[in-house]
Amino acid sequence: MDLDYTKEQRAFRAEAREWLKANVPGQALPSMDTEQGFAAHREWETKLNEGGWAMVSWPVEYGGRGVDLIEWLIFEEEYYRAGAPGRVNQNGIFLLGPTLMEYGSDEQKARFLPRMAAGIDVWAQGWSEPNAGSDMAAIRTTAFRDGDQYVVNGQKTWCSRAVWADWIFCIFRTDPDSERHRGLSFMLVPLDAEGVQVRAIEQLDGETGFAEVFFDNVRVPVDQLLGEEGGGWKVAMSTAGFERGLMLRSPARYQATARKLVALLRDNPEAAQRDPTLGDRVIRGWMQAEAYALQTYRTASRIIGGGSIGAESSLNKIFWSEMDLAMHETAMALLGPRAELLPTARAAGDVGDWLDGFQFALAGPIYAGTNEIQRNIAAERLLGLPRG
Amino acid sequence: MDFHFNEEQLMFRDSVRALLERDCTADVLRELWAGESGRSDGLWSGLAELGLTGLLLAEEHGGLGMAEVDLVLALEESGRACLPEPLVETVLAAAPLLETLAAGGGTPASVADKWLPLVAAGEARLAIEHPANPCVADAHVAELLLLLADDGSLHAVARAQVELTRQPCNDAARRLFTVDWKPGDDSLLAKAAGATRLLDAAFDRAAFGCAAQQLGIGQKLIDLAVDYAGQREQFGRAIGSFQAVKHHLATAQVAVEFARPVVYRAACSLATGHTDAGLHVSQAKAMADEAALLAARTSLQVHGGIGYTWEVDLHAWMKRAWALEMTWGGSAWHRGRLADAVLADIDNKPREGQLQLQGVN
Numbered sequence A: 001m002d003l004d005y006t007k008e009q010r011a012f013r014a015e016a017r018e019w020l021k022a023n024v025p026g027q028a029l030p031s032m033d034t035e036q037g038f039a040a041h042r043e044w045e046t047k048l049n050e051g052g053w054a055m056v057s058w059p060v061e062y063g064g065r066g067v068d069l070i071e072w073l074i075f076e077e078e079y080y081r082a083g084a085p086g087r088v089n090q091n092g093i094f095l096l097g098p099t100l101m102e103y104g105s106d107e108q109k110a111r112f113l114p115r116m117a118a119g120i121d122v123w124a125q126g127w128s129e130p131n132a133g134s135d136m137a138a139i140r141t142t143a144f145r146d147g148d149q150y151v152v153n154g155q156k157t158w159c160s161r162a163v164w165a166d167w168i169f170c171i172f173r174t175d176p177d178s179e180r181h182r183g184l185s186f187m188l189v190p191l192d193a194e195g196v197q198v199r200a201i202e203q204l205d206g207e208t209g210f211a212e213v214f215f216d217n218v219r220v221p222v223d224q225l226l227g228e229e230g231g232g233w234k235v236a237m238s239t240a241g242f243e244r245g246l247m248l249r250s251p252a253r254y255q256a257t258a259r260k261l262v263a264l265l266r267d268n269p270e271a272a273q274r275d276p277t278l279g280d281r282v283i284r285g286w287m288q289a290e291a292y293a294l295q296t297y298r299t300a301s302r303i304i305g306g307g308s309i310g311a312e313s314s315l316n317k318i319f320w321s322e323m324d325l326a327m328h329e330t331a332m333a334l335l336g337p338r339a340e341l342l343p344t345a346r347a348a349g350d351v352g353d354w355l356d357g358f359q360f361a362l363a364g365p366i367y368a369g370t371n372e373i374q375r376n377i378a379a380e381r382l383l384g385l386p387r388g
Numbered sequence B: 001m002d003f004h005f006n007e008e009q010l011m012f013r014d015s016v017r018a019l020l021e022r023d024c025t026a027d028v029l030r031e032l033w034a035g036e037s038g039r040s041d042g043l044w045s046g047l048a049e050l051g052l053t054g055l056l057l058a059e060e061h062g063g064l065g066m067a068e069v070d071l072v073l074a075l076e077e078s079g080r081a082c083l084p085e086p087l088v089e090t091v092l093a094a095a096p097l098l099e100t101l102a103a104g105g106g107t108p109a110s111v112a113d114k115w116l117p118l119v120a121a122g123e124a125r126l127a128i129e130h131p132a133n134p135c136v137a138d139a140h141v142a143e144l145l146l147l148l149a150d151d152g153s154l155h156a157v158a159r160a161q162v163e164l165t166r167q168p169c170n171d172a173a174r175r176l177f178t179v180d181w182k183p184g185d186d187s188l189l190a191k192a193a194g195a196t197r198l199l200d201a202a203f204d205r206a207a208f209g210c211a212a213q214q215l216g217i218g219q220k221l222i223d224l225a226v227d228y229a230g231q232r233e234q235f236g237r238a239i240g241s242f243q244a245v246k247h248h249l250a251t252a253q254v255a256v257e258f259a260r261p262v263v264y265r266a267a268c269s270l271a272t273g274h275t276d277a278g279l280h281v282s283q284a285k286a287m288a289d290e291a292a293l294l295a296a297r298t299s300l301q302v303h304g305g306i307g308y309t310w311e312v313d314l315h316a317w318m319k320r321a322w323a324l325e326m327t328w329g330g331s332a333w334h335r336g337r338l339a340d341a342v343l344a345d346i347d348n349k350p351r352e353g354q355l356q357l358q359g360v361n
Ligand SMILES: Cc1cc2nc3c(=O)[nH]c(=O)nc-3n(C[C@H](O)[C@H](O)[C@H](O)COP(=O)(O)OP(=O)(O)OC[C@H]3O[C@@H](n4cnc5c(N)ncnc54)[C@H](O)[C@@H]3O)c2cc1C
Pocket: A124, A125, A126, A127, A128, A130, A132, A133, A134, A135, A157, A158, A159, A160, A161, A210, A363, A366, A367, A368, A369, A370, A371, A372, A373, A376, B232, B233, B234, B235, B239, B242, B243, B244, B245, B301, B302, B303, B304, B305, B306, B308
């Protein structure tokens, strides 16, 4: 065990820091859940890609730098330290990207990855259906083979950023007689295909952060099938591993939140004095963010050494989502009566974006598989308890 | 000792509930959010007709001369309905303050004589500034505002004489303002020293009012989730049949259920002028806040994705629970106040003839 960075890794960090310093927009971009904000975030992706920073751990031919996951984590640390914008293509680069590396054909990789890195194709995730949320194996949207195409009918829902995204990766039922996990297939569908209809859904804050997607006889060429026909569940579980276990929520995000939280504590001494538990809660958040970073480095080392992400990704998901919520709840308590004011309110003072962050953190225990489901998985698959 | 509500108190609750179920539905709430004022004169006068707005006021001011114990269940109902009206500000904080001041005669008496009958009749709402709150709630619909000058003196100012700036906030129903105004000699109600005492009492009543509303909000959040969990199926079963879901909801119910007697005790203590009324209010506010916050988080979690939408009504109650937790003293402030008192009192002998509670009695 050696927990120091190598000389190369340090040099890499310095290079990333320098580029970010020169390029990160001075002003926060508008919310990516608005049309204008989405466009601004897409532009930022283009810029990142021009600098070769879109996805450093990808092979050079797909727009990456061919470095390993440790460098990716270093890049993320610098990214959050620089206060750079959120990644509008997170479903693409963090979820579908690594899945394509694992299951995609060379043609598929060449076709999708570079455009993904460049922000030309922004991706949405189409797994949940009205009656298949936690019970994802209950998916009913069908894709039946007709020559060299599939014909898709049905509906997906809660698809983040699908209102303005270009493509969506989905799981459909390709075998009409199949049940549960069998007979599902993983497919890539352009959102402007004929027969696709997107209906925006307003979230808690009134902004259209996700959407329903309807498929009415949508024709999808067979070369947009990822993995084998009927093997979609396996592909999806690989994606879910990245979602819960590694890429979607890199530790730097929470370390940045923890740092902001410490500053908030420092700037609100009256609140801290009135409620002595606040200091304790802040340091707990800070410690958890640290522990999460260490755990992620450990996972990355394992993967670099040829290992893979298994059911322990469920523990990971519980940890990051609950840590994030706890830190934001602490921030709200520190802000006291100002916490309910929107940042535009004159009386709000310097409340920053904590309210937004708090409301989004509340979704953490729900998306990427609810924490109840993650606890079931952890108890049954890791601890070996009898199945319920 | 008798912890029951009497027949009339229960009947009053039922009539308030019936009115709110009819006139303060989720559709009405949404219509009101979209409106500039966000308030409904019809709803307010309906509540007044039931006696709610004058309940605490003396008969000479058109009121019913009743007390907080008679009001607490109606307040709970207002939380359950997510009522957007300034019940706490007008009925609990401002109007009784005016009435107390009026006893001393002079300007306050004439202000009270003019305005309190209008409050009782549902023809006027009041707004009140307090150092605990950065903004003044519902100042835009208040005919009269009780405001604090820089020197700490308390003034009564008509709405026409102030300039309001709306402070946008998370709960679509809430209307918060900063107020620009100038104190005059004719607006003075009380100098700083006297004002502080009055404002402290108003603060306790208002914090109690929020606590009672939080009980209703918390229960509603649980009820919404219980309903949903009974209908929504995953894995071929109602999600409410999963132990994880059951335990979440039962845990939230424990919190609400154990906040309830604490809030009711605060009502009694305010009504009887108990020496520890303020501490009882603080315990009530802290526990009801915590229960409502837990209910909010639990209800959202049980709803899953659909709970995260604007279309589903859940967020109205969640956002109200979050907002009230920080209003009229946050739960942490109230715990701190109680902690100070409990620590100071720990070695004192219990007094005779009172409900004996550790440390504070
Ligand atoms: C902000 C946000 C963004 C999202 N983005 C996407 C996206 O981009 N793409 C996408 O496909 N989906 C997305 N989702 C959907 C998300 O994946 C689902 O909400 C989630 O899987 C839960 O499904 P559900 O909403 O149908 O809830 P349900 O499955 O109905 O669950 C309701 C409650 O029941 C509990 N429950 C269900 N089954 C069990 C069980 N067996 N044991 C114990 N408890 C159980 C759940 O834990 C939950 O508390 C998003 C959701 C949110 C909130």
